[in-house]
Amino acid sequence: MKDRLAAAIKQSRADYTEIRVERTWSSAVAFRGRRLETATVSEDQGGFVRVLNKGCGWGIASFTSLEELPRMVARAKELSRAVRLDEPISLADAAPQTADAVLELDGDVRGIALSEKKKLLDRYNSAMLAVSDKIVDTQSSYRDEVSEVWYVNSEGTSLYQLRPEVVLSGTAIGRQDGTIEKGLESIGLRKGWNSVQNFEPQFRAVAERAVALLDAPRVRGAAYPVILDNELAGVFIHEAFGHLSEADFVYENPQAREMMTLGRRFGKPALNVGDNGAATGLRGTLPYDDEGTPTQDTPLIKEGILVGRLHSRETAAKLGERPTGNARAISFRHAPIVRMTNTYIAPGKKGVGFNDLIGDIKLGVYACGAFGGQTMLENFSFTAAYGHMIRDGKVAELVKDVVLAGNLFQTLDRIDTIAGDFMWNQMGGGCGKGGQFPLPVTEGAPHVRIEEALIGGDV
Amino acid sequence: MIDYLLERARGKVDGADALWRREEQTGVAFESGRLKAAGVSEEAGLNLRVLSNGRMGVAGTTAAKPDSAELIARARASAELGEKVELSFPTADAKSLPPIPTFFDRTANASLDDLIRMGRLLVERLSRPDCQVNVAVEREVQDTAVGNSAGARGEYRATGIAVTADITRIAGDDVLMVFDQYVGADMPTDADLELLVRSVETRLTAALKIVTPPDGALPVVFTPAGLAAVVLPLEQALSGKTVLQGSSPLAGKVGRQMFDQRLSIVDDPLMPGRPVSRPVDDECVASRCNALVEQGRVGQFIYDLETAARAKTESTGNGRRGIFGKPHIGYTNIVFRMADGGRHGATLSTTDLGGGLIADIQDGLIVDDLIGVGQGNVISGAFSHPVGLAYRVEHGEITGRVKDAAVAGNAYDLLKKIGGFGNDGRWLGARWSPSMLLEGVSVARR
Numbered sequence: 001m002k003d004r005l006a007a008a009i010k011q012s013r014a015d016y017t018e019i020r021v022e023r024t025w026s027s028a029v030a031f032r033g034r035r036l037e038t039a040t041v042s043e044d045q046g047g048f049v050r051v052l053n054k055g056c057g058w059g060i061a062s063f064t065s066l067e068e069l070p071r072m073v074a075r076a077k078e079l080s081r082a083v084r085l086d087e088p089i090s091l092a093d094a095a096p097q098t099a100d101a102v103l104e105l106d107g108d109v110r111g112i113a114l115s116e117k118k119k120l121l122d123r124y125n126s127a128m129l130a131v132s133d134k135i136v137d138t139q140s141s142y143r144d145e146v147s148e149v150w151y152v153n154s155e156g157t158s159l160y161q162l163r164p165e166v167v168l169s170g171t172a173i174g175r176q177d178g179t180i181e182k183g184l185e186s187i188g189l190r191k192g193w194n195s196v197q198n199f200e201p202q203f204r205a206v207a208e209r210a211v212a213l214l215d216a217p218r219v220r221g222a223a224y225p226v227i228l229d230n231e232l233a234g235v236f237i238h239e240a241f242g243h244l245s246e247a248d249f250v251y252e253n254p255q256a257r258e259m260m261t262l263g264r265r266f267g268k269p270a271l272n273v274g275d276n277g278a279a280t281g282l283r284g285t286l287p288y289d290d291e292g293t294p295t296q297d298t299p300l301i302k303e304g305i306l307v308g309r310l311h312s313r314e315t316a317a318k319l320g321e322r323p324t325g326n327a328r329a330i331s332f333r334h335a336p337i338v339r340m341t342n343t344y345i346a347p348g349k350k351g352v353g354f355n356d357l358i359g360d361i362k363l364g365v366y367a368c369g370a371f372g373g374q375t376m377l378e379n380f381s382f383t384a385a386y387g388h389m390i391r392d393g394k395v396a397e398l399v400k401d402v403v404l405a406g407n408l409f410q411t412l413d414r415i416d417t418i419a420g421d422f423m424w425n426q427m428g429g430g431c432g433k434g435g436q437f438p439l440p441v442t443e444g445a446p447h448v449r450i451e452e453a454l455i456g457g458d459v
Numbered sequence: 460m461i462d463y464l465l466e467r468a469r470g471k472v473d474g475a476d477a478l479w480r481r482e483e484q485t486g487v488a489f490e491s492g493r494l495k496a497a498g499v500s501e502e503a504g505l506n507l508r509v510l511s512n513g514r515m516g517v518a519g520t521t522a523a524k525p526d527s528a529e530l531i532a533r534a535r536a537s538a539e540l541g542e543k544v545e546l547s548f549p550t551a552d553a554k555s556l557p558p559i560p561t562f563f564d565r566t567a568n569a570s571l572d573d574l575i576r577m578g579r580l581l582v583e584r585l586s587r588p589d590c591q592v593n594v595a596v597e598r599e600v601q602d603t604a605v606g607n608s609a610g611a612r613g614e615y616r617a618t619g620i621a622v623t624a625d626i627t628r629i630a631g632d633d634v635l636m637v638f639d640q641y642v643g644a645d646m647p648t649d650a651d652l653e654l655l656v657r658s659v660e661t662r663l664t665a666a667l668k669i670v671t672p673p674d675g676a677l678p679v680v681f682t683p684a685g686l687a688a689v690v691l692p693l694e695q696a697l698s699g700k701t702v703l704q705g706s707s708p709l710a711g712k713v714g715r716q717m718f719d720q721r722l723s724i725v726d727d728p729l730m731p732g733r734p735v736s737r738p739v740d741d742e743c744v745a746s747r748c749n750a751l752v753e754q755g756r757v758g759q760f761i762y763d764l765e766t767a768a769r770a771k772t773e774s775t776g777n778g779r780r781g782i783f784g785k786p787h788i789g790y791t792n793i794v795f796r797m798a799d800g801g802r803h804g805a806t807l808s809t810t811d812l813g814g815g816l817i818a819d820i821q822d823g824l825i826v827d828d829l830i831g832v833g834q835g836n837v838i839s840g841a842f843s844h845p846v847g848l849a850y851r852v853e854h855g856e857i858t859g860r861v862k863d864a865a866v867a868g869n870a871y872d873l874l875k876k877i878g879g880f881g882n883d884g885r886w887l888g889a890r891w892s893p894s895m896l897l898e899g900v901s902v903a904r905r
Binding site: 405 | 487491493494495496497498499500501502503504516517518519520521522523533536537540541571572575589591628629630631632633634636674675676700701704705708782783784785828830831832833834835838839841843844845846847862863864865866867901902903904905
């Protein structure tokens with residue numbers, strides 16, 4: 001395949017050409033309530049070509065028929081020529097890479113019978129249904145894939161990557177008269193069959209929570225001191241800050257660049273944030289990004305100060321910085337754009353625990369788990385799966401519909417205590433940006449305390 | 460392709476249906492006012508469903524030359540693990556399908572230069588100091604063929620075009636984002652593009668001044684865009700699947716008055732000029748308009764073939780399928796029908812924010828965008844979101860944009876009594892609605 005792509009590159013008379021070809025083997029099983037929805041095996045494949053010519057913009061072609069490769073290379077070149085630019089696009093220098101990067105499969109999912117995968121999911125789904133007759137519905141899914149990605153560009157980079165992934169998720173719907181609540185468990189790993197074997201307790205727990213939430217009051221809307229658990233703190237840093245650190249937001253925008261000037265203070269000295277695509281075995285982990293740049297651990301906030309951002313080769317060149325290996329595409333159907341990988345809040349002092357965070361809070365909210373988050377850059381939301389009121393330094397009653405309204409400049413700066421109990425999330429789902437969803441990412445964080453944050457709800 | 464595949468499947472399975480779809484997209488993207496990229500994508504795929512020993516299985520492929528024997532074998536393997544279902548495939552003749560225009564030559568034939576010109580015009584009209592303008596123009600031509608072993612066939616070509624404009628204005632630490640989009644099957648007219656420009660300008664201008672948000676249980680005007688959080692629970696609850704599973708709050712309530720009697724909503728795949736309109740669904744069922752809510756009463760739940768079979772009813776023609784999964788339930792055009800018979804085309808005079816609903820509001824909000832819609836416990840009707848773009852209304856006037864506020868409520872409670880419908884009905888993607896005034900929405904602020 002590499003030779004075939006190299007030959008096509010040679011044929012291209014554009015100044016810069018890159019070709020990415022993917023072949024993805026996947027299987028999927030889904031249950032809805034007691035009923036199996038599907039059990040399927042699929043193979044998807046296709047290619048992506050991107051070219052640049054002097055004084056011109058990007059020409060892009062994606063396709064499912066690989067026989068069309070030479071025609072698509074020519075088409076991309078024509079498209080590039082149609083895009084006239086006064087200020088040329090340049091790409092930051094990158095040393096050519098040649099490698100076969102095979103991630104550990106940890107039990108190759110391609111060798112496991114579909115019936116075994118059905119059995120596994122049936123077990124987890126049944127664990128949720130068995131919790132109570134108030135669990136009226138479930139949605140469970142298992143999906144695995146092994147993706148082969150070939151990447152070749154006209155600067156001499158030639159890569160083959162084997163990327164496994166396995167995602168499990170379960171939603172339990174509890175109902176009591178007119179009240180309906182849900183619990184959600186999701187596990188996403190860049191691994192294989194061996195790593196998804198023993199999750200009954202987690203699935204049972206979310207069904208139990210859905211039932212418990214039926215009797216829980218809605219949280220009252222107000223500004224509170226808030227403690228985020230590891231999972232929600234991870235989603236928080238992804239939404240609150242991660243997206244702002246993606247350089248495609250600032251590179252063409254002088255005002256945005258000013259707002260995000262390196263050296264600016266964003267938090268208290270306890271706050272350290274980074275993005276690490278090279279961490280082992282996590283869902284956002286990749287040896288190379290989709291421009292062939294090796295991934296790395298990129299510090300973003302050091303002791304409260306903005307020190308870095310995430311780059312593609314184009315954004316790095318424009319800002320005179322170095323590429324960070326964050327140009328990613330969800331599939332051959334898309335161009336790579338600047339994305340996060342595994343984003344984290346670094347742990348605070350060893351020995352600082354949950355009790356140190358909660359002790360002096362008279363009235364507050366302990367927000368736990370994550371249904372999701374979304375950002376509009378300055379303002380963002382993150383939705384907890386559930387919460388507890390904090391009363392007189394103690395975890396008190398369960399509350400529901402806990403949605404936090406964040407503001408980049410206020411919320412980050414109000415993080416005053418960070419525990420030492422760091423954990424990676426390993427969630428399923430994914431990140432959406434520019435029409436590309438779901439991109440596998442991971443977040444990690446310890447428990448963090450925000451002095452004051454706005455929670456929506458009845459007032 | 461469909462005929463060949465179904466012919467090959469005959470004798471190997473009890474029944475089968477299939478979808479073949481080919482899509483060609485051409486797009487241009489302007490970033491910060493500059494044309495940066497042009498792209499094409501070509502994709503074709505085949506999805507097969509079989510019934511084998513009473514069990515259902517599916518398989519799909521994007522291979523350039525699909526190997527039908529392999530595809531059939533994979534679908535049968537899927538059926539071995541599948542559930543039993545008494546599915547009966549429709550037998551409608553292609554000639555009896557409703558004739559609706561889905562293909563527009565002007566869209567299909569628009570050149571790359573045409574798309575670039577349109578984008579450039581928008582960039583020029585929207586440019587202003589301190590604002591970054593991004594514009595994307597994407598055109599799609601789609602060929603669809605469906606068929607089943609009962610002899611039904613359906614085939615159509617469709618076009619679609621989306622013109623998206625967004626403006627980001629950063630002043631100090633204040634980030635303001637305004638977005639709007641034209642989506643249609645036919646090319647936008649000059650008036651359509653003018654409307655897009657005016658819509659973005661109106662919302663941007665009214666947002667320049669920042670004011671303190673109010674708090675309490677307040678009257679809130681949800682614009683057609685802002686309504687998403689309120690409509691989403693209804694969409695979930697009216698799906699036959701949720702009803703079948705016992706998790707829909709509207710199950711067993713057909714014919715019951717659940718909403719304000721002025722509220723009527725249909726799902727209509729037969730609207731001319733809309734990119735999701737089609738004569739036949741992805742399971743060969745002829746398209747028809749379904750009344751979801753009629754004068755506040757629960758009307759029809761929507762079904763695909765399988766869900767209908769399990770619920771002992773018939774498909775409403777809402778089957779949708781991708782290349783790899785099995786068919787599922789999908790909405791087409793969700794249209795709010797107005798008591799006055801409805802005006803389904805916005806005019807240039809209706810770009811006023813609030814659709815004429817704010818005159819009597821002493822203190823309240825106009826909500827145009829909420830952050831995180833769809834991420835809570837949607838099916839319960841409860842929503843709680845920070846505002847993305849919202850304006851304060853005082854004494855019948857917009858006084859400015861509010862930030863750091865969150866609105867919350869329950870769609871089922873709020874829609875029992877609607878304070879009014881705006882005169883600003885418009886399409887937003889595949890939904891047509893006016894603004895709506897809802898009373899007693901919780902607004903919290905920091």
